[in-house]
Structure formats: structure tokens, C-alpha cells
Amino acid sequence: MTLRAALLMVLAAALVAGCGGEKKGRGGRSDARSDIQEAALRTYVAPGDMDEYYLFKSGGHSGQVYIYGVPSMRHLATIPVFTPYPATGYGFDKESKEMLGGYTWGDAHHPSLSETNGDYDGRWLFISDNANNRMARIDMRDFKTKQIFGPIPNVSGNHCSSFTTENTEYILAGSRFSIPLPKGTYEKVEDYATKYKGVVAGIAVDPKTGTMSLGWEVLMPPFDYDLGDAGKGPSKDWGFWTCYNSERATGKLEVTSTQKDRDYVAAVNWPAAEKAIRDGKFKMLGGAKVIDPKDVEGVVYLLPAAKSPHGVDVSPDGKYIVASGKLQSITTVFNIEKMLTAIQKTDFTGNEDGIPVLNYDAIKDAEVNVGLGPLHTQFDDKGYAYTSLFVESAIAKWKLGTWEVVDKIPVSYNIGHLCSSEGDTKHPTGKYLVALNKLSHGRHLSVGPSQPESSQLIDIEGEKMSLLYDAFTEPEPHYAQMIKADKLKPIEVYPKEENKNPKAIWDVKDAKTVRSGKNVEVYMLAVRSSFEPNTIDVNKGDKVTIYLTNIEQTTDELHGFGLNDYNINVVVDPGETKTIEFVADRQGVFPFYCTNFCSALHQEMQGYLLVKGSGAVSSLHAPDKSLATK
Amino acid sequence: MQKLLDKAGTFFDTQIDLRSRVIIIVASVVLLPTYFVPLWNMTLYSNQFPDGLVLNIYSSKLEGAKTPNRDDLKEINALNHYIGMRALKEDDFTEFKWIPFVIGGVILLALRVIVLGAMSKLVDLFVLFTYFGLFSLWTFYHKLYLYGHELDATAAVKVAPFTPPMFGHTTLANFEVYSYPDWGSYCMALAALLLLTAIWLSRTSSLKQKPA
Numbered sequence: 144m145t146l147r148a149a150l151l152m153v154l155a156a157a158l159v160a161g162c163g164g165e166k167k168g169r170g171g172r173s174d175a176r177s178d179i180q181e182a183a184l185r186t187y188v189a190p191g192d193m194d195e196y197y198l199f200k201s202g203g204h205s206g207q208v209y210i211y212g213v214p215s216m217r218h219l220a221t222i223p224v225f226t227p228y229p230a231t232g233y234g235f236d237k238e239s240k241e242m243l244g245g246y247t248w249g250d251a252h253h254p255s256l257s258e259t260n261g262d263y264d265g266r267w268l269f270i271s272d273n274a275n276n277r278m279a280r281i282d283m284r285d286f287k288t289k290q291i292f293g294p295i296p297n298v299s300g301n302h303c304s305s306f307t308t309e310n311t312e313y314i315l316a317g318s319r320f321s322i323p324l325p326k327g328t329y330e331k332v333e334d335y336a337t338k339y340k341g342v343v344a345g346i347a348v349d350p351k352t353g354t355m356s357l358g359w360e361v362l363m364p365p366f367d368y369d370l371g372d373a374g375k376g377p378s379k380d381w382g383f384w385t386c387y388n389s390e391r392a393t394g395k396l397e398v399t400s401t402q403k404d405r406d407y408v409a410a411v412n413w414p415a416a417e418k419a420i421r422d423g424k425f426k427m428l429g430g431a432k433v434i435d436p437k438d439v440e441g442v443v444y445l446l447p448a449a450k451s452p453h454g455v456d457v458s459p460d461g462k463y464i465v466a467s468g469k470l471q472s473i474t475t476v477f478n479i480e481k482m483l484t485a486i487q488k489t490d491f492t493g494n495e496d497g498i499p500v501l502n503y504d505a506i507k508d509a510e511v512n513v514g515l516g517p518l519h520t521q522f523d524d525k526g527y528a529y530t531s532l533f534v535e536s537a538i539a540k541w542k543l544g545t546w547e548v549v550d551k552i553p554v555s556y557n558i559g560h561l562c563s564s565e566g567d568t569k570h571p572t573g574k575y576l577v578a579l580n581k582l583s584h585g586r587h588l589s590v591g592p593s594q595p596e597s598s599q600l601i602d603i604e605g606e607k608m609s610l611l612y613d614a615f616t617e618p619e620p621h622y623a624q625m626i627k628a629d630k631l632k633p634i635e636v637y638p639k640e641e642n643k644n645p646k647a648i649w650d651v652k653d654a655k656t657v658r659s660g661k662n663v664e665v666y667m668l669a670v671r672s673s674f675e676p677n678t679i680d681v682n683k684g685d686k687v688t689i690y691l692t693n694i695e696q697t698t699d700e701l702h703g704f705g706l707n708d709y710n711i712n713v714v715v716d717p718g719e720t721k722t723i724e725f726v727a728d729r730q731g732v733f734p735f736y737c738t739n740f741c742s743a744l745h746q747e748m749q750g751y752l753l754v755k756g757s758g759a760v761s762s763l764h765a766p767d768k769s770l771a772t773k
Numbered sequence: 774m775q776k777l778l779d780k781a782g783t784f785f786d787t788q789i790d791l792r793s794r795v796i797i798i799v800a801s802v803v804l805l806p807t808y809f810v811p812l813w814n815m816t817l818y819s820n821q822f823p824d825g826l827v828l829n830i831y832s833s834k835l836e837g838a839k840t841p842n843r844d845d846l847k848e849i850n851a852l853n854h855y856i857g858m859r860a861l862k863e864d865d866f867t868e869f870k871w872i873p874f875v876i877g878g879v880i881l882l883a884l885r886v887i888v889l890g891a892m893s894k895l896v897d898l899f900v901l902f903t904y905f906g907l908f909s910l911w912t913f914y915h916k917l918y919l920y921g922h923e924l925d926a927t928a929a930v931k932v933a934p935f936t937p938p939m940f941g942h943t944t945l946a947n948f949e950v951y952s953y954p955d956w957g958s959y960c961m962a963l964a965a966l967l968l969l970t971a972i973w974l975s976r977t978s979s980l981k982q983k984p985a
Contacts (some may be wrong), residue, residue: 250911635842671851693850698842743855744929 176728182611185602188215196564196625198577199254199268200598203619206249207439208270208281209716213564213625214574216600216614224279224288225249225272230704232714233288237688237722242291250274252302253370253622256283257311257353261375261461265630267353269314271304275627278305278314278346280353283631292355296431297324297342303384307372312343313358313413315373315382321365325429329406336391339365342433343384343443359416359425360433361443364496365391367400370454370519375569376461378479384409385466387451389495401451401470405503408446408455408466409493410482415442437497442488445495448475449510454519454560457613458528458543459569463508467517467530474517474530476546478508511545513539518559519622521566523573523603529566530556531578538578538601540608552608554599556582562623563603572627576601576608579620596620635698637718644720646690651675658685663727665689669715671704671742674735677750683730683757689723691715703738706752714739730756784976785893793971794887797895798947799966801883803960807832807876811914812957815937817849818949828861830913832872835863852937856946857921857928868912892975899968908960915941930936 167311188194192213202209206226210219226248227234234243249272249652257267268281275292278301295301307314321341323330330338338363341452347358370756374381374606389406392399419425419439420540425432427738434445448455449468456465462597466476484490516534527549530539538559540550563576583597595615602609639649648654648666654675657664668675669692681687693702693715704723707711715721789797811829818825826845827838837846850860863869879902886894914936922934937945938952 638841669856695847696844697848697851747929 149335152728160468175691178609182602182609184215186214186600186612188212188217189459192692193628195628196575197628197631198562198625199256200616200620200622200623201251201254201270202580202617203252203621204248204250204274205617205619206272207250208251209255209616209620210286211598211614211616213577214600214611216612218614218616220286222281222286222288224251224281225275225277227689229712232712232721235723236710236713237724239288242288244291244762246275246277248274249277249279251279251621252700253305254624255305255307255314256624256626257348258307258568259310261309261379263565263624263626264311265566265626265632267311267348268624269305269307269355271301271316273300273302273319273752276301278316278355279750280348280355282353283633283744285634285637289353292346294532295344295346295357297326297340297360297433298344299326299341303343303368303371305627306371306373306382308345308382308413309375309379311348311350311702313347313373313382314355314519315343315371316346316385316542317341317343317368317371317772318363318386318479319367319369321363321367334549335365335393339363341368341386343368343371343409343411344431345382345411345416346732347362355433359413359420360428360431361411361416362428362433362435363443364389364498366697367396368409372455372457372567374461374464374479374545377461378457378461378464380412380414381479382411382413383455383457383464385448385452385455387453400584403450404471405447405449406451407465407500408448408452408477408561409443409447409498410464411443412441412459415439435497444482444500445498446477446506447492447499447500448477449473453517454531456520456522456567459522459524459571461569463543465520465528465530467513467520469516469518469533472515472517473510473528474513474520475507476509476511476543477506481506481508489601511541511546511548513541513548514551519561521561521563521576522571523563523566524571525573527573527603529561529563529576529603529608531561533557533559533581536580538576539732540603550607552601552610554578554580554601554610555586555613556580556584560620560622562625564625565627566625574602574604575611575625576603577623577625579623583615583618586613635717636696637716639694639696639718642692642718642720644690646722648690649694656680661685661688667691669693669704669730669748670695671700672737672744672748674737674748674750679750679752680750680755681727682755683727685754686725687725687752690720692720692724693717700741701739702748704735705737705738707733709752712738727752728756730754775890779956785891785896787892787975788890789892789971789975792901794977796892796974797883797887797966800964800971801880803964803967804876804880806960807957808873810957810960811836811955812954812961813952815871815950815952817945818951819947822848829955831869832876835866835868855928855930856932857925857930859923859925861920866916868909868916872909878960879905879964892972893970895972895975899965899972900967903965945960945967 183317196213197209200209202640208222223233233239252271252273254270270279276295276298280290282289299322301316302319304316305314318341321339324340342360344356344360345358356699367388368384368386371384386407390399390400419434424439425434425545428468448466450471452466453469454467467474480660485501490502492502492507493500513530514532518531520528526543537551539548541548558578558580560579564572578599580597598614600612616646655666663681696716700717713721713723718727733752811831813830815828816825829836882898918936921936942951
């Protein structure tokens with residue numbers, strides 16, 4: 144080789160290194176370019192193409208559920224649940240108003256898809272409300288909230304919820320904040336340890352309709368019940384809840400509740416709870432059938448777990464119960480067989496208000512040193528577990544059985560929950576994992592002090608986890624459910640034949656206004672691009688009820704009904720009928736118009752509400768306060 | 774002249790042969806699908822409807838493609854109303870009453886020809902059927918003409934009167950419209966061709982019979 148040729152080769156090598164070498168981004172990113180290209184290819188969903196998975200994220204104190212597509216991480220839609228949402232008219236029509244029951248917010252915490260034999264069946268999505276102690280059911284046929292159950296009696300701070308049993312017999316619920324029971328009772332906070340009580344509960348689900356009702360409640364010591372999971376396979380009869388503050392402390396909990404090295408996982412045998420209710424072994428408390436463990440044996444046990452545990456997650460085979468002690472660096476793994484043996488042998492080391500505490504050494508399989516601040520665990524199809532580490536801002540991948548941590552990936556920043564593809568079922572798919580991070584600072588264009596949350600998509604197919612994409616969302620996704628897209632077959636049009644509303648009309652000739660006394664009923668239809676009737680004549684003080692039917696049968700042809708100065712906006716989907724109720728308490732002429740862009744003549748889709756009054760014309764049309772709170 | 778008439782008389786008096794009778798049976802059978810498959814198909818493509826809005830015209834009904842998320846006939850009517858076109862409705866088409874009736878009559882007459890075997894009756898049938906086919910085409914065209922010309926003067930969007938395409942492709946506003954006969958029409962054309970073949974085959978056999 145000549146000297147010249149050698150020089151040329153060195154130069155070429157330097158050029159290649161220069162092109163494909165390390166590049167430092169603004170956020171301190173130092174990935175090789177080829178990894179970025181790989182990630183781009185994995186997450187790019189071309190225009191018109193579809194995502195592979197649905198991701199349903201809780202919307203936290205926004206009260207809603209957000210739908211994302213994976214792997215693109217595009218926000219597809221918002222399902223309003225606990226909070227009015229004018230974008231879909233939710234909380235403005237009579238039906239959804241009644242469902243919201245006067246509440247204007249909720250703290251949507253943990254979504255849970257219905258299951259059959261421990262796998263997602265694509266029927267319903269349940270989600271808990273930590274603020275007003277409710278549970279909602281969203282139908283996966285039309286992605287609409289169909290029932291809000293609650294406030295659940297005696298439950299206070301429904302955080303350790305909603306988790307689905309193997310065949311959706313029950314959705315778990317419980318109290319994060321123990322209070323004197325029944326609700327309405329006053330006791331001094333100094334008497335917290337003895338006079339305050341927690342409950343854990345099973346919300347029964349009708350297997351055909353999904354309708355929720357109260358199944359059973361168990362009276363618990365005044366701990367803070369934090370998270371839960373339902374068993375599967377060998378543990379299918381059990382519901383698990385973690386708790387912090389087994390110190391029964393009050394005041395500055397940051398200090399007072401963190402003194403013990405172990406708190407508990409509560410395990411409820413739900414068939415036993417069912418039987419106790421059947422046998423009449425309960426007392427009525429706050430209108431609910433409540434089982435007191437002092438009176439009924441075999442319903443609930445406590446598993447000591449380190450330290451102030453947060454998440455408890457059952458492995459796909461149902462054998463392991465994984466509790467993450469957020470204030471220690473370990474995750475405790477219990478073995479269901481050992482637990483059952485300990486119960487059989489009454490291998491107890493104490494009791495709390497009559498609830499047996501199982502012998503820790505007899506029931507635990509491992510203490511896995513995963514890292515700092517472990518919170519939640521998800522699973523894949525190859526026998527690995529993935530635990531989120533809040534303090535460390537990382538995810539640890541470890542092997543069930545050998546308890547060996549095999550990989551760790553940093554996330555940005557301070558991860559709370561995590562969600563792997565079908566990762567809490569019997570058959571996780573082991574493809575993607577989304578890190579639901581609490582802090583996003585510096586990872587996006589600044590939007591001022593109100594910062595979004597960050598969600599990071601991670602590839603978990605290979606031996607090493609790899610970061611694919613950063614996405615952002617409004618506050619605040621707690622947990623999420625990721626389901627293969629082909630398991631859901633949503634409708635986009637309500638078939639006319641299914642509309643059984645007796646007030647629905649489908650033909651312009653049936654459009655009419657019917658008056659009886661001070662009640663005015665308007666049978667109205669909406670179709671491109673008009674309302675019929677388009678003029679409503681009433682007298683001041685009349686109670687107006689509009690039955691509005693969207694007679695379209697085409698996907699995406701939605702019509703809105705916005706009534707100026709009356710604080711009303713209802714959106715009606717194709718084939719749907721909604722009821723709009725209000726008192727025409729201000730005189731004058733009020734335009735109404737289609738709020739949801741529908742057609743070339745959308746602007747012309749309008750009409751007038753004429754309210755005839757005898758009073759003087761008021762110069763100020765202030766919004767009616769009573770409407771806002773109704 | 775008289776010779777020609779005699780010749781024609783002889784022709785019309787001939788009995789048709791077995792082959793022709795079999796072919797007439799086939800022609801009757803070929804007409805049966807016209808009760809079940811569309812005679813004509815119109816498909817309208819646009820940006821919003823890349824899969825096309827589909828309109829099928831049967832001998833007895835008018836039907837848009839129907840999926841859980843779309844009713845094409847409703848959609849076509851919803852769009853047409855902007856230019857003031859009347860809604861396409863089955864009740865407006867007397868054709869849907871008499872076309873199936875006439876096809877049934879043709880099948881019965883075909884069976885009659887097979888039994889009686891007279892060439893004259895076969896020729897009658899062929900002429901009647903051809904007339905019926907051409908008249909149906911004309912009435913269909915006329916309907917299209919009326920729909921495109923009797924536009925509501927108060928329509929939101931004014932367009933020049935037009936005749937929607939009956940055969941072929943055209944562009945109407947943002948739509949690419951394709952209009953073609955469908956299986957039902959092909960069956961009718963085939964039946965006519967079969968009847969003609971039956972005439973032709975027995976014509977030669979009648980010529981052969983003549984010297985004997």
C-alpha cells in the first residue's frame with residue numbers, strides 16, 4: 144500500500160466518523176445518529192397509516208381519558224369522563240349532566256380494561272376518581288362514558304382503584320384517606336388511630352351490560368390504601384392493595400408515616416367476601432354492606448412489605464405479587480403458593496384490628512434491589528418485569544425467578560406509572576413500554592410555568608430497552624392501558640335502527656314545537672346544513688326542552704348546537720338524539736348555530752330562539768349562574 | 774316480391790330445432806340473475822371518499838353501498854341537495870315496478886316458444902325483448918336528464934343543468950363519476966344474443982328442410 148492510499152483511507156474513515164458520530168443535542172442527548180434513524184423508523188406512522196396499539200391514559204385532575212396511538216404517540220382524541228367537555232358537548236345535555244351529578248371535576252386515576260380469562264376483551268374501560276370517590280365505565284364500542292357510579296359509600300379518596308378481576312367480576316376500590324365512618328361523622332384527628340377507618344371494596348360488574356353496583360366493602364384499619372391489582376391464575380380469587388402509614392399517624396405524614404420499615408399489602412379473598420355478604424355477615428354502614436374482619440375470618444390478610452409501598456402488581460402467570468417500596472431501593476416479591484400455605488398454617492406474626500399479619504419470611508420469594516424509589520411494575524412475554532424508579536428517573540428490567548436486574552434505562556424525568564403493551568394481562572405482548580413521567584422540564588419548547596407531562600415510548604423487544612420517542616400531554620396521566628388496535632372495533636355512526644329514543648325525529652315533516660302550559664318541547668333535527676325547526680318562539684320563563692337528532696348516517700358528520708348567551712353547547716353524533724333543557728329566563732333574541740364544522744354551508748347552519756317577555760330590556764346579559772352549576 | 778313474402782312466410786312457419794330450444798332455455802335462465810344483481814353502477818370518487826360512493830341500480834330497487842359507518846345513498850342525496858337536485862328515491866322510479874314484470878313476461882314467452890316451437894313466435898319474442906331493452910335504456914337516460922335538469926332554483930350552489938353520465942367517466946365538481954352497466958345488463962344483452970342465435974340456427978335448418 145502506498146503512503147498516499149493509506150492517507151486517503153484515514154481521511155475517509157475520519158469523514159465517516161464525522162457523519163455518523165456522536166451529536167450532542169440541547170437536552171444533553173448523545174445518541175448515535177443511527178439509533179435516532181432506527182427510532183424514527185420504528186415510530187413513524189405515514190400519513191393515512193394506522194397505529195398498532197391504542198393507549199388509554201388517565202387524565203388525572205383534568206378528569207378525562209386521553210387516547211394515544213402507539214408507536215406514533217399521536218394524541219387521537221379525548222374521552223370526557225368526570226369533567227364537562229364542550230368539545231363533545233359532554234355535560235351540557237340532560238343525559239350527561241345527570242351522569243355527572245353536579246360535579247364539575249374528578250381526579251381520573253387508574254384506567255382498567257375489562258378482561259375475560261385475564262386478557263383484555265375490548266368491552267369496557269373503567270377509571271377511578273380519587274377526588275369524588277366515583278368509578279366510570281366507558282364503552283369501547285363508541286368510546287363514550289356510559290356510567291358514573293358513586294360517590295361510593297364509605298370510600299374516601301378512591302386512589303387504589305380501578306383494577307379488574309380475571310373475568311371482570313369486580314373492579315377494586317378503596318380509601319386512600321381514612322376518615323370517621325359513616326361519612327358525616329365528626330371525630331377529633333387526635334383519635335385517628337382508633338376512630339378513623341379505611342375501606343376496601345369490590346364494585347360488581349354486570350357481565351352482560353357492564354353496569355356497576357356495589358358488591359362488598361371490608362372495614363380496614365386507618366392506613367392509606369394506595370394502589371392495587373387483582374390476581375390472576377392461581378391468585379385469581381384475590382384482590383391486593385398496598386398501604387402506607389401503617390403507623391396510623393396524622394399531621395406531617397411526610398415524617399410521621401415513614402417511621403416503620405415495613406407497611407402492608409392487604410389481600411382480600413373476594414369469593415370469601417361475597418360469601419360473607421350472602422351469609423348476612425355484614426353490618427350496614429353508610430348505606431353499604433360492610434364486612435368487619437373482626438367478625439368474619441378468612442376474608443382479609445396483611446402481607447408486610449417494605450417501605451411505604453406504592454404499586455402492587457401481579458405477574459402474568461399470577462404466581463408473584465410484586466410490591467414496590469417507594470422509600471427503599473427494593474421491590475418485594477411474594478409467592479401466592481407460600482401465601483396460601485401461610486394462611487393454611489396460620490403462620491401469623493401479629494394482627495391489626497383483628498386482621499392477621501402473615502409471616503414475612505414465610506411468604507416472600509425475593510427482595511429485588513431494583514434501584515431508588517421503585518413505584519410500579521409491568522411485564523413482558525419473556526418473563527421480565529419492568530419497574531419504574533421515581534427517584535432515580537429510570538426503569539429497571541429484571542427477571543422473574545432469578546431476580547436479576549439485567550438492564551436499566553434513564554427516563555426524563557421522575558417516572559410514575561409505566562405501561563407495557565397489554566402488560567398487566569396474562570399475555571403481555573412485550574413490544575412497547577410507555578414511561579409516564581411527572582416532570583418534563585427542558586424536553587420541549589417552553590410553554591410557560593404550566594408544564595405538560597412527558598410520556599416516553601420505549602422499545603422492549605430486544606435485550607436492551609431503547610428510547611424511541613418523547614410525547615407530551617396535559618396533566619396528568621397516572622396509569623394507562625395499551626391494547627392491540629385490532630381488539631377494538633368501534634362504531635362511527637349510531638345506526639338509525641338502534642336509536643330507540645321516542646323523541647327522535649328523522650324527517651323534516653316531523654319537526655315541530657309543542658307547547659303545554661309553560662313547557663315547550665321542540666322536536667328538532669340537524670342535517671347538512673340546517674336545523675329544523677330553525678326558529679323557536681317561547682315566552683320568558685318557559686321551560687324549553689329540545690330533542691335534537693342528528694339524522695346523518697355518515698362517519699364524522701357531527702353537528703353542534705351552541706346557544707348564544709345561554710351557556711349551552713351540545714354536540715350530536717350521526718344517528719344520535721340528545722336532550723337540551725333550559726329555562727328561557729332572559730328575554731330577547733338568541734342565535735343558535737352549529738358549533739361542529741360540518742359542511743360548505745356550516746356557517747349558514749343557524750337559527751333563532753325568540754324569547755318574548757313583558758319586562759324592560761336589560762342592558763346587561765350576565766351569564767346565568769344557576770346554569771353553570773346545574 | 775311475392776317470392777320474397779313466400780320465403781318469409783315459410784321462414785316464419787318453420788319449427789325451430791332442438792338446439793335452438795335448448796338455447797332459448799339457456800336465455801331464460803340467463804335472465805334470472807337480473808332480479809338479484811345490479812343492472813347499472815355509478816361510483817363517485819373524491820378526496821373525502823377515496824373508496825368511492827357507490828350507487829347500484831337493480832331491476833327492482835335503488836341501493837347505495839352500506840357500511841356501518843356510511844350509507845352511500847343518503848350521502849349522495851345529502852350532497853346533491855346543495856345543487857338543488859331532487860333526492861333519489863325508489864318511489865320516483867316506475868321502472869322498478871314494470872322492469873321485473875316485463876322480464877318475467879319475457880321468460881314466460883320464451884317457455885311458450887319452446888313448447889310451441891314456431892319461428893314467428895321466437896322472432897316476436899326477440900323483437901319485443903330488444904324493444905324492451907332499448908326502451909329501458911332510454912327511460913334510464915331520461916331519468917338522469919330530468920335529475921340533472923330539474924334543479925331547484927333556490928339551491929345554495931347554482932350549477933348549469935347537466936346530464937349525469939350514463940356510460941363512461943366524467944368530472945362533476947369535486948367528484949370523479951364512473952357510470953357503467955353491471956352484471957344484470959350484461960345478462961340481458963347475453964339473453965338477447967342467445968335469442969338471436971336461436972333464430973339464426975333454426976333459420977339454416979329451415980333452409981335445409983325446404984328441398985325435402
